[in-house]
Amino acid sequence: MKPGLSLKVSQHLSLTPQLQQSIQLLQLSTLELAQEVEQMLNDNPFLERETEGEADAHEAIAASANESLIADEFRSENSEYQAQAASEFIAEPAPAETPQTLEWNTGGNDGPDDGDAGGLDGEWGGEGSSEWDISAAPAAKGRQADDEENDAISLAREHESLTDHLHRQALSLHLGAEDRAALSFLIESLNDDGYLEEPLAELAAGLAGGDLEEREELEQRFAIALKLLQSLEPAGVGARDLAECLQLQLRDLLQQAEDEGTTPARLSLLQLAQSICAQPMDLLARRDVRKLAGLCGAREEALREAMALIARLEPRPGRRFANVERQIVVPDVIVRPVRAGAGRVEFAVRLNPDVMPQLKVHDVYAGVLRRHRGEESHGLLQQRLQEARWFIKNIQQRFDTILRVSEAIVERQKNFFVHGELAMRPLVLRDIADALGLHESTISRVTTAKYMATPQGTFELKYFFGSGLGTETGGSASSTAVRALIKQFVDAEDPRKPLSDAKLADMLKEQGIECARRTVAKYREQLKIPTTTLRKAL
Known part of the structure; x- marks a missing residue:
């Protein structure tokens, strides 16, 4: 081949550091964002939290802007449920010791499966509730709710573990040193459910190594210790299966x-x-x-x-x-009903101020940097100052995007907030992306690990999206609504004659929803509803 030079024109997408940071912040959860903010505050000297006085000024401005909205909610005479829901989501002023948060004027709209239904656990309740203990925003509860939450977590931490409970009982047994050590070893070998998963021979081999005589002696001692362990409370502890x-x-x-x-x-x-x-x-x-x-x-x-x-x-x-602390979800967005006149109910969407960090550029350091232009280190410090400004802007853009997406979801799922799951409409990411002029990947990042507090409960933003099933009228029904309908059918069934998947499919067809038996079985498993055999009353 003969070497030569040639020119070629092409286009490619290049992500600037600012855009990369914006994408990264958008997909972070509330906890991850708080960690990222703390990391940035430690690394960048030009970034600081707003002082208490500045935060109070921002709160006063926000309170003045929302005064008429809150007044309308309190004057609402629509219904007892509506008044209760409105009062629940009226946020009280955050206490001074709570983490400060970044406040912006967000009042406008112009800002940038698998269930185990086939085993015995379906009868005994499995591992308890698989859902998180959902809580509304701490700001909506006030100082008293915060104290109760801390007390609950403290009690959970002080809860006696299974091994401690068994060791305490073992102290009352009159055992020799070797037998006590064997019993203690078996107690420490239990899993969280109280089962001894490893065979005694393997436990003995792990301690004795290649010494066969010592291994046999250990296995005999473990057999005796196992009988003692199985006699302790709770009954059933130390079982192999x-x-x-x-x-x-x-x-x-x-x-x-x-x-x-x-x-x-x-x-x-x-x-x-x-x-x-x-x-x-x-x-x-x-x-x-x-x-x-x-x-x-x-x-x-x-x-x-x-x-x-x-x-x-x-x-x-x-x-x-089990020492499991309750996983409390702090919502990023709060939805509350407001009176719109003529008996209509609208829903106001706002960001939760408790999850919004209050940040600003350090005025003193920025002023010193301006007075020392031309020095050798000025370029590096100017870059750090620009990073601080980008960080604040990207956080603001993150919350603006979350608010815009949430408003679009509430607008399309308004019936859900009034009537519940059965009124959920089919919704896909493309619908929101086209309405807001954003990419589907952006909507996916926004709706992941972000939560919305509503009169119906607290849900992840992804919960409001679901595929549609065809109906006899030519329309479509949300898969979420179909699952809710299946659960309603099962709850009302005769325990002596539970409904089969085929029967459930026929009942859905009577409601005008075309749903195959396999689809019903899939939805039933997602709802963790056991099979017909396991649901049948004895």
């Missing part, structure tokens, strides 16, 4: 019944329950009464009563000792 856990609890109940001198019928019921738990667990999960009756040699009526007793046992003995 679910069947053993249930059998340990039934053994404890049987011992109590014998000590109390209960009726022979009660003793027979407990013994039958033990016999059921000795059979393969999949038979109990499927509620195969006929096959269990043959294996246990009992009548089906007595078998159903014993299965109902088993269903009231605790499949996770360590559940109540």
